[in-house]
Amino acid sequence: MGLFSKLAEKAEKMAAQALGGGGGAGQQPQQQYGQQQYGQQPYGQQQQYGQQHQGGYAPPQVYQQQQAPQQQYHPGFGQAPPQPSAPQYQAPTAYSPNPPQQQAPVQGRKKAVLVGISYVGTRAHLRGTLNDVECIKYCLINRFGFPESQIVVLRDDVQHPDFYPTKANIFRAIQWLMTDLQFGDSLFFHFSGHGSQLRDPTGMEADGYDETILPVDHATAGQIRDTG
Numbered sequence: 001m002g003l004f005s006k007l008a009e010k011a012e013k014m015a016a017q018a019l020g021g022g023g024g025a026g027q028q029p030q031q032q033y034g035q036q037q038y039g040q041q042p043y044g045q046q047q048q049y050g051q052q053h054q055g056g057y058a059p060p061q062v063y064q065q066q067q068a069p070q071q072q073y074h075p076g077f078g079q080a081p082p083q084p085s086a087p088q089y090q091a092p093t094a095y096s097p098n099p100p101q102q103q104a105p106v107q108g109r110k111k112a113v114l115v116g117i118s119y120v121g122t123r124a125h126l127r128g129t130l131n132d133v134e135c136i137k138y139c140l141i142n143r144f145g146f147p148e149s150q151i152v153v154l155r156d157d158v159q160h161p162d163f164y165p166t167k168a169n170i171f172r173a174i175q176w177l178m179t180d181l182q183f184g185d186s187l188f189f190h191f192s193g194h195g196s197q198l199r200d201p202t203g204m205e206a207d208g209y210d211e212t213i214l215p216v217d218h219a220t221a222g223q224i225r226d227t228g
Contacts, residue, residue: 107184108182108183108184108185108186109150109182109184109185109186110140110144110145110146110147110150110185110186110188111146111150111151111176111177111185111186111187111188112137112140112146112150112151112152112177112187112188112189112190113151113152113154113173113174113176113177113188113189113190114133114136114137114151114152114153114154114190115133115153115154115155115165115170115173115190115191115192115193116129116130116132116133116153116154116155116156116165116192116193117129117155117156117165117192117193117194117214117215117216118130118156118157118193119156119193119194119214119216120156120157124194126192126193126194128192129192129193130155130157130192132190132192133153133155133190133192136190137151137153140188144186146186146188152173152176152177154169154170154173156216164216165193165215165216166215166216166217166221167215167217167218167221167222167224168221170215170224171224174189177189191213193213193214193215194213194214195211195212195213195214196211196212196213196214196223197209197210197211197212198210198212198223198225200227202227204227210225210226210227211225211226212224212225212226
């Protein structure tokens with residue numbers, strides 16, 4: 001037999017062994033590969049994952065549980081909360097007040113002090129201050145219902161010492177105005193005369209000055225400050 005024939009025979013034997021025609025080391029890998037078919041073990045244990053249904057593959061069971069309709073969260077692990085008999089939210093009472101009840105208006109007392117100073121006989125003489133007092137008095141009586149007996153008028157054209165607009169009489173009239181106050185009372189104070197300013201000794205005023213009114217005896221008794 002020639003060299004060429006021997007090589008051809010050897011090649012046939014090697015080919016036969018590779019194609020499964022003989023035993024040896026090449027047979028075992030071929031059997032292992034043939035046993036692992038799709039859908040069998042170890043993949044056969046996952047039949048739920050690969051089980052085929054009409055329309056495709058069914059999702060695994062754990063996914064089916066997640067896709068179930070979600071219930072509202074409530075404590076108690078399965079115990080449904082009691083159903084409220086009325087809406088839980090109610091509008092604040094401040095936004096829906098009760099209808100107002102008609103109440104009788106409070107009829108308090110009405111008191112007034114009117115001061116008019118013309119400073120007659122001085123360089124500071126004023127015209128019209130006494131007329132202002134008369135006009136205000138008429139308005140209070142006829143427009144706002146003040147009783148004339150509850151209006152004290154101080155003016156410097158009268159001779160009565162209690163109704164002359166001195167500093168002491170003005171303070172006395174204000175004290176009468178503020179005495180025995182009750183709920184619903186109406187108080188009114190009017191002054192027609194000169195006003196001025198004095199330096200503020202306390203430092204409370206932003207501009208450093210107190211506003212004042214001048215009683216008829218301001219030259220001797222002093223001015224009346226807005227701080228008292």
